[in-house]
Amino acid sequence: MDTHTSPTGxxxxxxxxxxxxxxxxxxxxxxxxxxxxEIRENEFFSILGPSGCGKTTLMRMITGFETPSAGRVLLGGVDVTGVPTRNRDLNMLFQSYALFPHLTVFDNVVFELRVRRTPRAEADRRAIEALELVKLAHLADRKPDQLSGGQRQRVALARAVVSGPKVVLLDEPLGALDQQLRKEMQVELKRMQREVGITFVYVTHDQEEALTMSDRIAVMSDGVVQQVAAPEEIYNRPQTRFVAGFIGSCNLLDVDAPAGAAGDEVSVDLPGVGAVSGVLAERVAAPSRGTLLLRPERIEVSRTGAGVRGTVTELTFLGEEWHARIRAGENLFRVSVSSLAAERELAGFAVGDELSLAWRPQDARIVIR
Ligand SMILES: Nc1ncnc2c1ncn2[C@@H]1O[C@H](COP(=O)(O)OP(=O)(O)OP(=O)(O)O)[C@@H](O)[C@H]1O
Ligand SMILES: [Mg+2]
Structure with missing residues (x-):
């Protein structure tokens, strides 16, 4: 088995x-x-979920800022549940990071090493290295109010890694930045993490950010981790309705799932449409209410081919693709069609057109959670 995508970690x-x-x-x-x-060494591990789902609380328990009601935390195999934060080999970067306004960039970064009484020459060297890592060594003498938002963010990052912790936890560190800067910092963060080889535990509610940056993602909802897997696995093989709906766009169709083993190809009834095919994403012990998950880009559209017949009710052109809404029986399908396919197969594509929708059974996954 490909260990990288193992959901058990x-x-x-x-x-x-x-x-x-x-x-x-x-x-x-x-x-x-x-x-x-289980978060591995040197891993870029993201925790993704909507506001209030428990991301910060989980991070705070790992750092020791929050006392767990039950359970244990281990760092590098050692139980640290009762150990105070300052004695844990980690650092946390909060969403509202604060730099000391009266200190220079350099002094902000070297501060923690001074507190730890690291010998002066070594502390200075490490602070400069950390600043070089975030490409700010040339601004070491500036004060925070003489920096841009992105530069201040990078100082905060340098400060989080300067003491060489094994683990750095980052709670929505890019939340305050504008879109352009956010994109730049994502690249920067990823490069840094690779160079330094630190374990990053990264909280975000931005699914695109999690998909592009992470080795693995934990998707959380209402205090429950729903799935832990590599980005591609999370996107292509979501294990729950919530994960499918939260990551990317997905058709979520209510169906009656028959009993069967994970991977079984089955046929289910769509109201007003009839039998369609799919596969069970998990073992179903007894017939249950479930959801058929089908990505808009996995649906093939044709004018006359075999498949579910439907009517285009809405059409939006996005350049590289079209987004269509297609009504079939009581179901409204979201479909995305690449501009090339639309031109080749659907010349004159318009609202009101009658089309056929087809998909491979393995692209229509049925979950019961
Ligand atoms: N000290 C507290 N006392 C009581 N309830 C709390 C406390 N801290 C958090 N909560 C509640 O626990 C839940 C999880 O909060 P948490 O801050 O972990 O969410 P989050 O996923 O980080 O959300 P966001 O994306 O908005 O930062 C929320 O319902 C919140 O109201
Ligand atoms: Mg939070």
């Missing part, structure tokens, strides 16, 4: 961070359900 690479039954309860509210997670 077991490989030969050592675990940098492990959680065992880690749980957080605020009064009646279960903010993080019991969680077993």
């Amino acid at each position: 077991t490989t030969d690479r050592a675990a940098a961070v492990e959680t065992v039954g880690l749980t957080k309860r605020f009064g009646e509210h279960l903010a993080v359900h019991p969680l077993d997670l």
